[in-house]
Amino acid sequence: MQLDRIELADIHHPVVLAKTIHTLLGKIEHAVPITEIARGLDIEDVRVDHFGGFEGMLLTDKARSTGCILANSSKGNRRVRFTVAHELGHFLM
Ligand SMILES: [Zn+2]
Secondary structure, eight states, X not given: OOOOGGGGTTOOOHHHHHHHHHHHHOOOSSSOOHHXXXXXXXXXXXXXXXXSSOSEEXXXXXXXXXXXXXXXXXXXXXXXXXXXXXXXXXXXX
């Protein structure tokens, strides 16, 4: 997936960020490939598992140079996809 965080660096509004990512991706025929988008934007790993006590977590360094997203699978795939997108938003903004 050809994405570059440099093109998103000055965007501070979530709707503008999402629209810009969609523009960069072009037409998508199926569900938005949120895990691939995250990996294309410097998330090294997306771990989906039955975690206790949280729905999602972003692990990153102070400069957010890279990151890892944890997503709880207890409430189903739709919730996992939301969580990954939500944590990616934290990483990018
Ligand atoms: Zn949050």
